[in-house]
Amino acid sequence: MDISLGNGKKIYFASDFHLGTPNYDSSLVREKKIVRWLEEIQDDADAIFLLGDIFDFWFEYKRAIPKGFTRFLGKIAELSDQGIKIIFFTGNHDMWMFKYFPEEFGIPIYRNPIDLSVGEHKFHIGHGDGLGPGDFTYKILKKIFQNRICQWLFARLHPNFGIGLAQFWSRRSRISSGSDMKDFGENEWILTYCKEMEKEHHYDYYIFGHRHLKMERKVSDNSTYYNLGEWVNESNYGVYDGNKFEFKSFDR
Secondary structure (H helix, E strand, O other): OEEOOOOOOEEEEEOOOOEOOOOHHHHHHHHHHHHHHHHHHOOOEEEEEEEOOOEOOOEOEOOEOOOOOHHHHHHHHHHHHOOOEEEEEOOOOOOEOOOHHHHHHOOOEEOOOEEEEEOOEEEEEOOOOOOOOOOHHHHHHHHHHHOHHHHHHHHOOOHHHHHHHHHHHHOOOHHHHOOOOOOOHHHOHHHHHHHHHHHHOOOOEEEEOOOOOEEEEEEEOOEEEEEEOOOOOOOEEEEEOOOOEEEEEOOO
16 A cells, blocks of 8 residues: 655554443543544544454444444544545454445455555554464464354344344453553564564564554664554554654543
8 A cells, every 4th residue: 555645644543442342431431532533633634544443343244233333433434535544454353344334434444464655664554463473262263253154153143142242252351351461572472473574574664553552662773563552541543744653642
C-alpha cells in the first residue's frame, strides 16, 4: 500500500479498543471517548489504521451483526464518506469480520500484516496475534476459528445464543479482567518477529497492537518496533506526520 501525504496531513494508528467489555456502561463511556478522538483528528487525518480488537467480539451472521457500537460505526461511516482512508485489521477478538465493513462503509479488512510506503519511509503493520515464537495453543485455536467449516457451524447458532456465548468467553480475557501482559524485553514475541523480518527486508517502522502495552523497541539501528497499547485502561495512539512516528494519548 502506498500513501502520499498532502501538506499538513497525518496518518493515525490505534488498536485494542475492545468495545463491549467489560460491561455496557463502561464500554459506552469508552466508545464516546473514541468518537471524540476521531472528531479531533478528522481535520488533518489522511488515513486512520485501526489495528485489531476494535471490538471485544464480532461475528457477522448473514443477516445480523452484534448489537451496539452505533456511535462508533456512525462516525467511521462519516469519515469514510468524507474521503478519509480507514483501514481495519482483524484481531484475535474480532477475526470474524467479513463483508459488512467493505460493503457498508467502503472500509477494507486485512487479516495479516501489510506493508505501507509513505514517501521514503517503509512500514510493516498488523494486529500482532500469532506472530513470532511461542503461543502455540492460540495458533492452533486461530486456525480452528479461521476454518470455514467451523465458521459455518457457529453461524448455525441463533445470534442470541452464539453472541452471548462468545461474549461470556471474551469477558474471561486478560483485558476484560484488567490484568496487564508482561513486558518480556528482548524476548517479546512480536519484537522477535520484527527482527526476523528485518533480516529479509528493511522497514523503518513496525506498528502492532495486541500486547496491550505501549512499547518502543529498537529492531536495528534504523528500524523501530512500536506497540500501540490499548484503550480499556489507557488511551494510546500513534501518529505519523510524514517525517516521524510518535506516541500520543487522548485524555478528553
